[in-house]
Amino acid sequence: MPTVLLVEDDASLGEQVRAHLEGMGLHVIWWTRGHAVDPAMPPAVDLVVLDLMLPGRSGFEVLSDLRRGSDVPVLVLSARDGSADKVEALKRGADDYMTKPFWPEELVERVRARLRRPVLQRTNRVELGDLAIDFERRQVWVDGAEVHLAPAEYGILEALARRPGAAVTRRWLVANVLDPDREGNERTLDVHVSRLRRKLGTGFVDTVWGIGYRLAGARIDP
Numbered sequence: 001m002p003t004v005l006l007v008e009d010d011a012s013l014g015e016q017v018r019a020h021l022e023g024m025g026l027h028v029i030w031w032t033r034g035h036a037v038d039p040a041m042p043p044a045v046d047l048v049v050l051d052l053m054l055p056g057r058s059g060f061e062v063l064s065d066l067r068r069g070s071d072v073p074v075l076v077l078s079a080r081d082g083s084a085d086k087v088e089a090l091k092r093g094a095d096d097y098m099t100k101p102f103w104p105e106e107l108v109e110r111v112r113a114r115l116r117r118p119v120l121q122r123t124n125r126v127e128l129g130d131l132a133i134d135f136e137r138r139q140v141w142v143d144g145a146e147v148h149l150a151p152a153e154y155g156i157l158e159a160l161a162r163r164p165g166a167a168v169t170r171r172w173l174v175a176n177v178l179d180p181d182r183e184g185n186e187r188t189l190d191v192h193v194s195r196l197r198r199k200l201g202t203g204f205v206d207t208v209w210g211i212g213y214r215l216a217g218a219r220i221d222p
Contacts, residue, residue, distance in 0.1 A: 002046040002115055003027045007034065007062060008077070009054050013100070017049065017077070020104050021111065034058055037065035045072055047114055050094075052078040052085065060092060067093035067172060071163060073114040077102070090211050095166050126161045128215065131204055133161050142200055152178060153196040156189070160205065160215035167208040 004021050008014040009032045018028045029045070034057030048066065052059030063074060073095045078085070081099040089097055096110055126133045130143040138154060140147045149157065155177040160168055170186045178189060193213060197205050206216045 001025065001027045003029060003044060004111070005029045005031065005045045005048045007031045007048065007054065007059065008051045009033065010051075016104070017107070020108055021049075024108060024111065026111075026115075034062050037062055047111060048072055048074045049111070050074055050076050050078075052076060052080055052089070060088065063089065063092045063094060075110060075114055077107070087210055090167055090208075091169050091171070093169060093172060095163075126215075128204060131200060133157065135162075140200075147199050149196065149199060150192075152192045153199070156192055156196060156213075157200075157205075157215070160213060163214075167211045167214045169212040171212075173212060 004026050006014060006017055006021065006028055008017060008030070011032070014030055014032065018030055021028050032055075034054035036057060050059050050062060054062070059076065059078065063076075066072060066074060074093065075096045075098065076089045076094045077098050077100065078089075079100040086097050095114060098107065098110065124134060124136045126135075132141045133139075135158060138158075140149055140154065140157065156173060159173060159177050170189055174186055174189050178185075178192075193205060204215060206214050208214055
């Protein structure tokens, strides 16, 4: 049974969301305050549904805590509908953003879509058109021909491929892929991405302006 961590301080709305999630057959853990999150905690959680305006610790801070060591999908559910809030949430690593009020049916479908990804991310192979990646062997092919990537280039590609279709922030890639002693800045990251694109060809690595990069349209094999 997948487990969802719901972080919502509104008792009435929280009960409504929990009822819909449990109606999907999910196990729900409900927090009514923002807590400092130990990144070692989320492996038991398959999805986080997160409000931003919380007593204690803000949703932005909770999200930053999670992203220091976890790729657990995060769906932000907030009354804050300004573009600046949405961009900030995405920059901090949110996978999706819904504004309140919302249609319960839409919430259910978005949760269902997000829950498919953690299972898929544990696969050993990703295919995107002519691009194929074998995570176990750390090999990459384009149109059947093997492409030899530098370690940083492969690390960037794997990070994007393990979150197919989702934007991965430049800050996260710098902190988690590049060597902080030699390569830890966003300008160097952009150079690696440019080289990666030249080796792979066009149409694989997209820029998400103001946020980072993503691998678009990946199909993952079990």
